[in-house]
Amino acid sequence: MYGRQQGGLAILISMILALALTVIPMSDVLRLIKPEWCALVVIYWCMAVPGRFSVGSGWFVGLLLDVLQGSLLGQHALAMALVAYITVNLHQRLRVFPVWQQGLTVLMLLSLYQLLLLWFDGIIGLQPKAWTYWLPPISGMLLWPWTYLLLRKLRRYYNVT
Amino acid sequence: MFTQGPSLTVRLVVLVLISILLMTLDHRQQHLSAVRSSLSIVVSPIQFLVDLPGNLGSWVTENLSTRRTLLEDNARLRSQHLLLEAQIQKTAALERENRRLRELLGSSFKVSDRVLIAELYKVDLDPYKHLVRVNKGSGDEVYIDQPVLDSAGVMGQIIEVNPIYSTARLITDSSQVIPVQVNRNGLRTIAVGTGSLNQLSLPYLPNHADIRKGDLLITSGLGGIYPFGYPVAVVMDVVADPGSPFAHITAAPTAHLDRSREVLLVWSGYNLEQDEIDTPGPEARP
Incomplete structure (x- = not known):
């Protein structure tokens, strides 16, 4: 991620923070509504700088998430790669959307992500059977505006292009 | 990229x-x-x-605790230590007698196991899977399927080993089963995780099985993963449903699955005959 262009550090820092936020211990209620921070950050970078951060980087972040969370190796990676792919394809439209409309798209992307994870868990017979499983995409959507503004500030400060 | x-x-x-x-x-x-x-x-x-x-927090609490708390703690621990010491003396004698009797019977039986104390990482893994991460890895000879205990009972087994940490699955995970027996009468069965941290289910006992509320379930040693005789759960509820072939039995794990900070990793089948036959008392060998 360090590269020819400047600002790789900003991407790296945001990714590390997202990974840390994913595993930070929280109370029982909060951990059920904890959004998928990594997916949110991946969506942002895919939208903002698709030339630098796209399917490959998203896939790698997913792989790290798999190791960190002890899930099946490749599970988060596949879901993340697909989310990154859709975001890169939509990035020009996403950029001109107002924030609430971006939020709806993010909801769709996060639901797809969650659905894929559920599907793989189902294949290996570990399917969670609670409706609360669908809360993280909604909390992700609600947190999107703040994530967006914060990361945009970071991107402008470090001049990531 | x-x-x-x-x-x-x-x-x-x-x-x-x-x-x-x-x-x-x-x-x-x-x-x-x-x-x-x-x-x-x-x-x-x-x-x-x-x-x-979290580590910093406990360090600060430890260092800023008052002299009085320390003294109180010290007195409490001292009396507890005395009590346990007395119990161990009895255990040592019993263990010796047990081994002698078993030798007479001609069966090999290992009474004590090698243990290692590990600490849990304060990290949050998937909320729908009951996994914990401990700070010992393959460098400490941790192996896959190794049983994990805390001071009150069986917690789970290791499912993944890395050089510096390993991951364990708790007995309450919905994919986890553990062979148990009722301590009172030796009735053997299997306890299945329910996905809720304070409940195990015993789905394979018939309606007329001799099991009551309050019975202690211990590991039966069958299956070869968990060593014999560690407490697993206490039966909470027995509902005999005449319409179904099996009774609905639930049990509460004795281990503090959501509160423990230190856990014990156990090497079962530790060869007792080689080096422990004459040392008095079962001390833990970390």
Whole structure:
């Protein structure tokens, strides 16, 4: 991620923070509504700088998430790669959307992500059977505006292009 | 990352295929532990970072606790120590007698196990799977399927070993089963995790089985993973439903699954005859 262009550090820092936020211990209620921070950050970078951060980087972040969370190796990676792919394809439209409309798209992307994870868990017979499983995409959507503004500030400060 | 090169769709397809391959290999065989281990080196600083505030907090509490609390603690621990010491003396004699009797019977039986104390990382894994991460890895001879206990009972078993940490699945995870027996009468059965942290279910006992509320369930040693005789759960509720072939029995784990900070890793089948036959008292060998 360090590269020819400047600002790789900003991407790296945001990714590390997202990974840390994913595993930070929280109370029982909060951990059920904890959004998928990594997916949110991946969506942002895919939208903002698709030339630098796209399917490959998203896939790698997913792989790290798999190791960190002890899930099946490749599970988060596949879901993340697909989310990154859709975001890169939509990035020009996403950029001109107002924030609430971006939020709806993010909801769709996060639901797809969650659905894929559920599907793989189902294949290996570990399917969670609670409706609360669908809360993280909604909390992700609600947190999107703040994530967006914060990361945009970071991107402008470090001049990531 | 790649500015030129194959198109986005081609990259996606390749990565999806790689992911499916990885998942299949990871699920079917244990061939990917090398990949996991090397990636775990990238990930462990993050884990350390997340664990840090909690560690710092307990360090501060330890260092700022008042003299009075320390004295009280000390007195309490001293009396507890005395009590346990007295019990151990009795245990040592009993253990010796038990071994002698078993030798007479001609069966080999290992009474004590080797243990190692490990600490849990304060990291939050998937909320729908009951996994915990401990700070001992293959460097400490931790192995896959190794039983994990706390001071009150069985917690679970190791499912993944990395060089510096390992992951354990708790007995309450919905994919986990543990062979148990009723301590009162030796009735053997299987306890199944329910996915809720304070409940196990015993689905395979008939309606007329001799089991009551309050019975202690201990590991039966069958299955070869958990050593015999550790407490697992206490029966909470027995509902005999005449319409179904099996009774609905639930039990509460005795281990503090959501509160323990220190856990014990057990090496069962530790060869007792070799070096312990004459030392008095079963001391833990860390």
